[in-house]
Amino acid sequence: xxxxxxxxxxxxxxxDGAVLVLDPGGFSDPAGALRGADAVLITHEHPDHLDVEAVxxxxxxxxxxxxxxxxxxxxxxxxxxxxxxxxxxxxxxRVFGGRHAHIHEDVPDLPNNAYLIGERVYYPGDSFSLPGVxxxxxxxxxGGPWMKIAEAIDFxxxxxxxxxxPTHDAVLSAPGQQFSDNWVAQRGxxxxxxxxxxxxxEI
Numbered sequence: 284x285x286x287x288x289x290x291x292x293x294x295x296x297x298x299d300g301a302v303l304v305l306d307p308g309g310f311s312d313p314a315g316a317l318r319g320a321d322a323v324l325i326t327h328e329h330p331d332h333l334d335v336e337a338v339x340x341x342x343x344x345x346x347x348x349x350x351x352x353x354x355x356x357x358x359x360x361x362x363x364x365x366x367x368x369x370x371x372x373x374x375x376x377r378v379f380g381g382r383h384a385h386i387h388e389d390v391p392d393l394p395n396n397a398y399l400i401g402e403r404v405y406y407p408g409d410s411f412s413l414p415g416v417x418x419x420x421x422x423x424x425x426g427g428p429w430m431k432i433a434e435a436i437d438f439x440x441x442x443x444x445x446x447x448x449p450t451h452d453a454v455l456s457a458p459g460q461q462f463s464d465n466w467v468a469q470r471g472x473x474x475x476x477x478x479x480x481x482x483x484x485e486i
Contacts, residue, residue, distance in 0.1 A: 326408025
């Protein structure tokens, strides 16, 4: 399986000629991210994870929580929630998670799916929901109004992956990304590294 990290929250997966795109949001050049996609996974409805117009224009099957699919009229959708297991563009996907991390009492709560792709790569969306199963690669959020860096460190320690890579970081400056990277790399007890944006890697 090959993955390509794109800006902020988006990841492309490729295997056996199939392409699965995760969270093509507004910070991630969604139209480019979706080019050639066979299916899309969406963790939640926030625009940095879901560009509605780009996904509608792509017209490919979307796997997401029912509340997210309701915002995508005309798009072929499969509703998925924590506990489900599906095949998305030939990739086995298990759904974990539950709710978006708390931001503020004035901000409405909403569902947030976390996904385990190919039984190897875990992506929690905007949460630190634990998979409770062995994970090879984990994407760990390092920047957002709903988190502090101690939570990212503790999340990596709890998941105990072989490798960890940062995500959800377009809201940080370059020095801010490096600052957060250093904390997780030093304290997360995992092989932590930043993936080059747009450069495919085999896992």
